[in-house]
Amino acid sequence: AQSVTQLDSQVPVFEEAPVELRCNYSSSVSVYLFWYVQYPNQGLQLLLKYLSGSTLVKGINGFEAEFNKSQTSFHLRKPSVHISDTAEYFCAVSEGRGNKLVFGAGTILRVKS
Amino acid sequence: EPEVTQTPSHQVTQMGQEVILRCVPISNHLYFYWYRQILGQKVEFLVSFYNNEISEKSEIFDDQFSVERPDGSNFTLKIRSTKLEDSAMYFCASRDAGYGYTFGSGTRLTVV
Incomplete structure (x- = not known):
């Protein structure tokens, strides 16, 4: 069975700074990968997904993620x-x-002013 | 944009009572799911449903849980004899053929 590891439980960052949220998955023949965002007391909103094709995926709100098969990673930036x-x-x-x-x-993700 | 609708948004129930959580998936989606999220924890898969039958269920989805699609539009999760540890946010999701998963806003279940 697949497993997903998010290496950081919390990431503090200042406003206007860049950020990377890390994600690694266990290996499989083929994978479909997703990033969701959850605002306080709300549901899950899709940011982006990778199904196939270009390894750089652009999503909503200026987020993007890169699929790296060799490192089994899908980091969000x-x-x-x-x-x-x-x-x-x-x-x-x-x-x-x-x-x-x-x-x-x-x-x-905690963004500080 | 099409939405997955869940009702009620919040339900409080006595331990041992039965609850039914309701979901209206997106109309042209064929795959349906229930997940739960205990406060402060990760989102956990409960069950997937396709073609009027369960396609997969987790260890959490024991005999106290059941799902139904009674009328072609609603998708329900029933919890018989609720326990304190069933308190969680329950999310319904539906998926299209292109792996577009859409989640509802959730039902917060509180068992007292």
Whole structure:
């Protein structure tokens, strides 16, 4: 079974600084990878997904992620964060008979002014 | 943009009572899921549903849980005889053929 590791439980960063949230997954023949954002007391919103093709995936709100098969990683990046990006970010992989999503433990991004 | 709708947004129930959480998936989606998130913890898979049957379920999804798609639009999760540890946020999701998963806003279940 797939597993997803988010290496940082919390990432503090100053406004307008760049940020990288790390995600590693266990190896598989092929993977579909996702990043979701959860604002306080809200549901999960899709930021971006990788299914195939270009390894650099652009998403909403200026986020992008790079699929690296050799390192089994799918790190999320943003060149300049805003206060409004403060939220919890979840990396996920699709697997299994029902193509369920398996989530990492989440990374709380705290943007400070 | 199409949404997954969940009701109620918050439910408080007595331990031992049955609860039914309701979801209306996106109309042209064929794959449906329930997840839960205990406060402060990760999002955990419960069950996936396709073609009117369960396609996969987790260890969490024991005999006290059941799912149903009673009328072609609603997708329900029933928890029989709730326990304190069932308190969590429950998310419904539906998926299209292109792996577009859409989540609802969740139902916060509190068992007292």
